Amino acid sequence: MSETRIIKLECKCGQKIARYKKEGRGKLIKMYLNMILEDVAGIFSRPLKTNEDVFCPKCKKRLATIYIVHGRPAAKINQGAIKTVKT
Ligand SMILES: [Zn+2]
Secondary structure (H helix, E strand, C coil), X not given: CCCEEEEEEEECCCCEEEEXXXXXXXXXXXXXXHHEEECCCCCCCCXXXXXXXXXXXXXXXXEEEEEEECCEEEEEECCCCEEEXXX
């Protein structure tokens, strides 16, 4: 069994982004879209294409870019724009 934990993501401007169920240890680099528990800002719950950028609805900063990891759509986190809070 791999370890999972719930992480809250916020934009550095304070906008709440999502709650995510992370597998394994280490820093959050990417989020598999189907593991997002709650899309608080409503930015991941629409059809997203590979290489599409996802922006903060409040400050318009780029938060993530969509790409395919092991055949699964994922969002690669822009580390400079997002802060994570462990729960
Ligand atoms: Zn923002």
